Amino acid sequence: MTDSEVSAGQTPPRRVDIVPHTHWDREWYLPYQSFRLKLVDLLDGLLPQLEADPSYAHFLLDGQMAVVEDYLQVRPQAEERLRALAATGRVAMGPWYALPDEFLVSGETLVRNLQRGRRVAARFGGAMDVGYLPDMFGHVAQMPQILRLFGYEHAVVWRGVPSAIDRSGFHWSAPDGSTVRAEYLPQGYGNGALVPDDAKALVRRISEFEEEQGELLTGPILWMNGTDHLMPQPWLGRVVAEANALDAGYELHICSLAEHVQGAPTDGLPSWTGELRSGARANLLMGVGSNRVDIKQAAAIAERSLERQAEPLSALFLPADHWPEALLDEAWLEVIRNSAHDSICACSADEVCAAVVHRFAEATQIAEGLTERALAALGATVAVDGRVPVLVNTSSRTRGGVVEMRFPGATVPDGCQLVSERPAQRVLMDATAVEVATIMVSELEYARSITAFSIDAADGTEVIHVERETAGTLVTPLVRSDLAALRTSRPGELMRIRVANRPAVTVLGHVADVPGFGWQAWTGGTTPDSVTVDELRLTNGTLSVEVNPADGTFSIDGLAGFGRLVDGGDIGDTYNWCPPLAETLVDAPLTVTTKVIEAGPVRGRLEVLRTYALPTQVEDQARVGSHTVEVRTTLELHAGDDLVRVHVELDNHGVRDHRLRVHLPLPQRATGSVAECAFATVSRGLVAEGGPTEQGLATYPSRRFVSAGGLTVAHEGLLEYELIDLDDDVTSAGTLALTLLRCTGMLSQGPMATRALPAGPLTPLEAPQSQHRVEARFALHIGGRNPYAVVDDAFLPLLVTRGGGSAATGAAQGQALSVTGAEVSAVTREAGAVQVRVFNPSAEPTTVTIDGRHGWLLDLRGRPVAAFEGHFALGPWQIATATLDDRRGP
Numbered sequence: 065m066t067d068s069e070v071s072a073g074q075t076p077p078r079r080v081d082i083v084p085h086t087h088w089d090r091e092w093y094l095p096y097q098s099f100r101l102k103l104v105d106l107l108d109g110l111l112p113q114l115e116a117d118p119s120y121a122h123f124l125l126d127g128q129m130a131v132v133e134d135y136l137q138v139r140p141q142a143e144e145r146l147r148a149l150a151a152t153g154r155v156a157m158g159p160w161y162a163l164p165d166e167f168l169v170s171g172e173t174l175v176r177n178l179q180r181g182r183r184v185a186a187r188f189g190g191a192m193d194v195g196y197l198p199d200m201f202g203h204v205a206q207m208p209q210i211l212r213l214f215g216y217e218h219a220v221v222w223r224g225v226p227s228a229i230d231r232s233g234f235h236w237s238a239p240d241g242s243t244v245r246a247e248y249l250p251q252g253y254g255n256g257a258l259v260p261d262d263a264k265a266l267v268r269r270i271s272e273f274e275e276e277q278g279e280l281l282t283g284p285i286l287w288m289n290g291t292d293h294l295m296p297q298p299w300l301g302r303v304v305a306e307a308n309a310l311d312a313g314y315e316l317h318i319c320s321l322a323e324h325v326q327g328a329p330t331d332g333l334p335s336w337t338g339e340l341r342s343g344a345r346a347n348l349l350m351g352v353g354s355n356r357v358d359i360k361q362a363a364a365i366a367e368r369s370l371e372r373q374a375e376p377l378s379a380l381f382l383p384a385d386h387w388p389e390a391l392l393d394e395a396w397l398e399v400i401r402n403s404a405h406d407s408i409c410a411c412s413a414d415e416v417c418a419a420v421v422h423r424f425a426e427a428t429q430i431a432e433g434l435t436e437r438a439l440a441a442l443g444a445t446v447a448v449d450g451r452v453p454v455l456v457n458t459s460s461r462t463r464g465g466v467v468e469m470r471f472p473g474a475t476v477p478d479g480c481q482l483v484s485e486r487p488a489q490r491v492l493m494d495a496t497a498v499e500v501a502t503i504m505v506s507e508l509e510y511a512r513s514i515t516a517f518s519i520d521a522a523d524g525t526e527v528i529h530v531e532r533e534t535a536g537t538l539v540t541p542l543v544r545s546d547l548a549a550l551r552t553s554r555p556g557e558l559m560r561i562r563v564a565n566r567p568a569v570t571v572l573g574h575v576a577d578v579p580g581f582g583w584q585a586w587t588g589g590t591t592p593d594s595v596t597v598d599e600l601r602l603t604n605g606t607l608s609v610e611v612n613p614a615d616g617t618f619s620i621d622g623l624a625g626f627g628r629l630v631d632g633g634d635i636g637d638t639y640n641w642c643p644p645l646a647e648t649l650v651d652a653p654l655t656v657t658t659k660v661i662e663a664g665p666v667r668g669r670l671e672v673l674r675t676y677a678l679p680t681q682v683e684d685q686a687r688v689g690s691h692t693v694e695v696r697t698t699l700e701l702h703a704g705d706d707l708v709r710v711h712v713e714l715d716n717h718g719v720r721d722h723r724l725r726v727h728l729p730l731p732q733r734a735t736g737s738v739a740e741c742a743f744a745t746v747s748r749g750l751v752a753e754g755g756p757t758e759q760g761l762a763t764y765p766s767r768r769f770v771s772a773g774g775l776t777v778a779h780e781g782l783l784e785y786e787l788i789d790l791d792d793d794v795t796s797a798g799t800l801a802l803t804l805l806r807c808t809g810m811l812s813q814g815p816m817a818t819r820a821l822p823a824g825p826l827t828p829l830e831a832p833q834s835q836h837r838v839e840a841r842f843a844l845h846i847g848g849r850n851p852y853a854v855v856d857d858a859f860l861p862l863l864v865t866r867g868g869g870s871a872a873t874g875a876a877q878g879q880a881l882s883v884t885g886a887e888v889s890a891v892t893r894e895a896g897a898v899q900v901r902v903f904n905p906s907a908e909p910t911t912v913t914i915d916g917r918h919g920w921l922l923d924l925r926g927r928p929v930a931a932f933e934g935h936f937a938l939g940p941w942q943i944a945t946a947t948l949d950d951r952r953g954p
């Protein structure tokens with residue numbers, strides 16, 4: 065027998081790639097600072113271990129640079145050591161800055177997260193070349209395209225993989241056809257979490273895993289040696305050497321994830337196109353979309369303020385060298401930190417969620433401040449009187465709408481609707497001379513609109529009259545002493561204070577056709593049909609809304625039943641909804657009253673006040689108690705508008721363990737829904753795939769809108785919807801249920817009907833019960849207009865600045881940038897040049913026209929791909945980034 069005959073008769077040892085790592089949720093059931101202390105311990109131990117023990121060949125720093133920056137903040141002296149370890153391939157860093165949730169944040173947030181991670185990793189020689197997605201609660205359809213645009217050919221995924229995938233590797237495609245090889249982690253990122261200090265035991269575990277997974281495992285076995293916040297096992301290198309010496313049919317390698325995926329087989333793998341949202345093999349945890357709605361609303365506002373206002377306005381209306389890079393960077397850092405899966409999902413300790421809310425607030429404050437400054441800069445160039453409002457459109461589409469403006473004087477301009485007025489003369493108050501003296505000194509000086517005041521005695525004689533000085537002072541030292549004298553001479557006597565103001569009116573006006581990324585000075589209102597309102601009806605010539613006084617629901621153009629509130633019990637947790645066994649649904653109000661809030665002609669508002677008797681909590685699988693809750697629903701119609709704006713407000717004090725949804729009837733029965741997700745819309749059916757540990761629920765997320773059966777629902781942070789009212793054979797749905805509130809009291813429950821295993825620690829929490837005032841905003845559109853235009857009309861209002869006066873030379877109307885043919889996701893500046901990111905959310909190819917501009921198309925790493933001149937082609941579902949040169953259009 066020859067040697068070759070021997071080897072032909074034996075099975076070669078199977079390769080096992082051991083990737084040591086830790087999964088580091090920056091904040092979760094403990095706050096950031098508590099986990100950070102442990103992170104410092106981990107890296108303090110790991111760095112000398114790696115330096116001293118070459119057999120501990122590699123460590124993966126969880127694919128996110130936050131762990132590195134968080135550590136270096138307290139151990140800055142370690143930067144050089146980390147750089148040296150990275151240079152020799154002993155540690156892998158990035159590519160993410162924080163491991164995000166993909167469904168609950170915007171596409172831009174995902175892109176900025178990866179860009180930031182790569183930028184920080186560049187300091188250490190570069191990021192890991194793998195799209196590592198270990199713990200995300202499902203994956204968006206466009207992720208393969210995003211990864212490919214960053215130059216990645218590999219993804220690593222766990223949750224969301226459907227039962228149809230029967231191998232540990234598959235070809236995963238975005239709707240545009242971009243494909244990555246996805247490594248599927250059949251037992252998650254912790255299948256090899258704790259390596260025992262015993263070679264035989266290690267081999268036994270690997271063999272058990274191999275046997276359990278069987279045919280599913282293709283190619284070398286991936287042994288992910290780490291899990292949530294797990295410390296490294298220092299004996300790893302020695303035990304692996306001992307295991308190899310056993311000659312037990314395995315060839316163990318400690319290696320990087322990149323090395324594993326590059327050696328993994330690509331032939332004969334199954335394929336999948338689109339999003340991964342199955343609970344077949346791992347919990348998807350789909351209830352996070354409706355947990356802590358306040359956090360999702362804050363995310364929607366922060367992302368919109370940054371992406372759709374602060375950035376485009378600063379890029380287009382400030383000189384290139386005034387681009388507020390550092391401030392925007394700080395705002396984005398807050399948003400990116402919040403995009404971490406446990407942060408935006410709010411399946412976290414109450415202190416964590418408080419920090420998340422604060423970060424979103426700070427990001428929004430920066431964005432709003434920058435928006436104001438860029439608007440002022442634009443206004444200063446417009447050659448119209450400084451009292452004339454200048455309307456600004458931050459979307460790419462030419463569009464009109466209703467704007468709130470302030471005019472000097474007491475006259476309401478033609479066609480406008482008065483909101484409030486500041487009269488020229490008014491009685492401020494009646495008070496004694498002592499009080500008058502105090503008030504004058506402390507208050508009036510700072511009310512800049514007050515030009516004069518008088519103090520009259522009870523008999524009407526004027527005692528003091530003061531005009532504001534040209535220099536601005538009203539209460540001069542002289543006036544102060546007059547007031548002091550009055551206080552002493554007539555202390556108890558009643559006086560009347562009258563003030564004079566520059567009169568002004570705040571009004572609503574309708575404007576037509578402000579250019580996209582452009583401005584237009586107010587030249588008087590356009591006059592679409594007026595809005596008329598009575599106690600039960602709003603109409604504007606386009607739409608008619610009528611309230612049913614019996615239950616407070618409303619009809620739109622005769623289609624009845626909108627706005628039915630349905631409240632049920634929830635004994636689930638921050639991750640999953642779970643109704644009590646003895647469910648009580650409350651859907652009928654005790655009382656209904658309506659009131660006209662605004663009567664038109666530009667904006668009409670009708671308030672529907674309903675009271676409900678809601679159970680107070682769940683005990684022993686049943687809803688118990690009763691608490692009367694007042695729900696205020698405001699229906700709003702604008703002149704010239706084709707959507708109904710709805711605002712719901714209630715005080716949730718005293719009602720716990722429940723889910724409140726609003727039911728919206730569909731004009732036609734629907735076989736599925738089309739919802740916005742990152743850089744695309746996604747079509748979904750009526751059911752969802754579940755698995756042995758999680759019931760499949762068709763409660764899906766939409767980012768800003770969802771359409772079904774002829775209805776489009778645009779919303780601000782109300783991410784969870786479900787198509788209900790299904791027919792018997794589950795082929796069509798008649799109603800869309802939008803979740804307004806989901807309140808539970810546990811971070812994770814133990815076993816429950818909708819999920820067999822806990823998803824985190826069984827920690828009681830108070831904040832997810834949302835014991836406070838709750839507001840929700842959404843808008844309804846029937847008629848099939850582009851939902852991206854609908855959501856902008858509903859939630860991205862035209863902004864108002866003021867003209868620059870006689871010194872200004874700019875045109876009264878203009879456009880800084882014209883982009884047509886695709887949705888615009890971002891307008892920013894990079895190295896001085898304006899950058900525009902667009903995407904084509906359709907199955908048809910398109911031509912993107914950027915009027916009068918030329919430049920380069922870039923990938924998401926910023927590498928040039930092709931030059932363009934005025935326009936370029938964009939295939940179905942494609943994303944493109946263009947950098948523009950300085951040459952302005954005509």
Ligand SMILES: [Zn+2]
Pocket residue numbers: 087089199405406
């Ligand atoms: Zn995690």
